[in-house]
Amino acid sequence: MFLAAPRRTGKSTFLVHDLLPELAARRAVPVYVDLWSQKSGDPGALINEAVRKALDKQGKGVLGRIRGAGVTKAGLGSWLSFDLEKLGVPGGATLAEGLSALIRKGGGPVVVVVDEAQQALKSEAGRDAMFALKSARDTINLDPALTAGRPAALGLVFTGSHRDKLASLVTGRDQPFFGSRVRDFPLLGRDYTEAYGRHINGLLPPDRRIDLAEIEEAFDIVGRRPQYLHAAVTRYATGDLGGDREFGSLLDLARDERETHWDSYRRQWSSLDPLQQAVLRRIIAEGDRFRPFDADSLAAYASVAGGQVAARDVQQALDGLREQELVVRLERGRYSLEDPSITDWLASETASSDGGTEQEAPIP
Numbered sequence: 001m002f003l004a005a006p007r008r009t010g011k012s013t014f015l016v017h018d019l020l021p022e023l024a025a026r027r028a029v030p031v032y033v034d035l036w037s038q039k040s041g042d043p044g045a046l047i048n049e050a051v052r053k054a055l056d057k058q059g060k061g062v063l064g065r066i067r068g069a070g071v072t073k074a075g076l077g078s079w080l081s082f083d084l085e086k087l088g089v090p091g092g093a094t095l096a097e098g099l100s101a102l103i104r105k106g107g108g109p110v111v112v113v114v115d116e117a118q119q120a121l122k123s124e125a126g127r128d129a130m131f132a133l134k135s136a137r138d139t140i141n142l143d144p145a146l147t148a149g150r151p152a153a154l155g156l157v158f159t160g161s162h163r164d165k166l167a168s169l170v171t172g173r174d175q176p177f178f179g180s181r182v183r184d185f186p187l188l189g190r191d192y193t194e195a196y197g198r199h200i201n202g203l204l205p206p207d208r209r210i211d212l213a214e215i216e217e218a219f220d221i222v223g224r225r226p227q228y229l230h231a232a233v234t235r236y237a238t239g240d241l242g243g244d245r246e247f248g249s250l251l252d253l254a255r256d257e258r259e260t261h262w263d264s265y266r267r268q269w270s271s272l273d274p275l276q277q278a279v280l281r282r283i284i285a286e287g288d289r290f291r292p293f294d295a296d297s298l299a300a301y302a303s304v305a306g307g308q309v310a311a312r313d314v315q316q317a318l319d320g321l322r323e324q325e326l327v328v329r330l331e332r333g334r335y336s337l338e339d340p341s342i343t344d345w346l347a348s349e350t351a352s353s354d355g356g357t358e359q360e361a362p363i364p
């Protein structure tokens with residue numbers, strides 16, 4: 001299963017606090033790995049390490065049982081027929097073998113949850129690990145000894161904050177999960193704002209209680225990101241002490257929090273040259289259909305730049321945008337936004353400058 005949702009909307013929190021305990025309660029062994037946990041670490045190594053740790057933990061349980069039965073000679077790892085240290089590396093056991101051992105020893109299905117899975121594409125070893133997981137899924141789920149009458153013995157959940165990059169794992173025929181589909185990770189709903197609102201109102205003096213519908217609306221303003229809602233509500237509850245501006249309502253505070261979130265986009269945007277801005281607008285407007293050098297695109301850049309634009313200059317602009325980590329190059333020369341949230345900011349910026357003083361053309 002592939003699930004995508006924007007940054008800071010509570011994906012990891014849901015996985016760690018809701019999904020993993022639920023899996024354990026259903027007697028499955030969860031293996032969780034966040035590929036952003038060490039940005040410099042190799043994603044392939046992180047995935048192998050997570051499986052290794054789960055096996056190690058399972059091994060301790062096995063060891064405990066052996067000791068309990070009065071056998072003392074058994075050493076950790078001896079319950080495995082392979083060297084745990086070499087799992088997933090050439091010459092060692094494969095991930096499929098490791099996961100099969102985990103299923104056999106755990107007695108239940110194993111679910112591997114990879115958070116920010118798109119990060120795996122960053123290295124060859126990461127890509128290999130994805131192929132290894134895919135191959136493990138196929139061999140394990142076809143093995144009746146492992147599935148033991150269940151629909152599957154190995155489940156894979158991949159989440160990410162970058163839909164296009166995540167989709168790279170499923171769209172190409174040469175990609176490991178070709179044929180799967182990326183779905184929307186559900187955002188926190190009204191039940192969340194209502195529970196949170198009731199909790200907060202319980203702490204507030206009666207004259208400062210907040211209408212639940214207003215909390216819901218404020219949550220929408222901050223793109224359903226709990227952190228910014230909490231900040232706005234806290235400022236509201238404390239009367240925004242020390243603030244240098246007056247805020248009339250929770251909604252104004254939510255808008256102010258959103259501005260903070262957007263400030264980094266604003267700074268980056270103003271550091272771009274006009275052609276880079278034009279190219280970025282075009283990427284946002286066209287999405288999947290974006291072709292950097294087709295006639296329509298060149299015409300669009302020219303209308304902003306006020307004259308003919310050479311393909312060479314476009315390439316340079318694209319390279320600059322990639323260096324600034326605003327744009328990412330996907331497979332087969334496709335380009336996409338590094339952080340899709342910039343779309344909301346630019347749309348709002350464009351709307352507010354319509355008829356205003358800014359010269360920029362609205363997004364077509």
Ligand SMILES: Nc1ncnc2c1ncn2[C@@H]1O[C@H](COP(=O)(O)OP(=O)(O)OP(=O)(O)O)[C@@H](O)[C@H]1O
Nearest residue numbers: 006007008009010011012013014161188225226227
């Ligand atoms: N159900 C929730 N209730 C309260 N706070 C939450 C909830 N879910 C997430 N949060 C808060 O929202 C913030 C973002 O959560 P989290 O890191 O899980 O999001 P994410 O989508 O994984 O973000 P990122 O894209 O940065 O990885 C955190 O401060 C977290 O504590």
Ligand SMILES: [Mg+2]
Nearest residue numbers: 011012013115
């Ligand atoms: Mg996360």
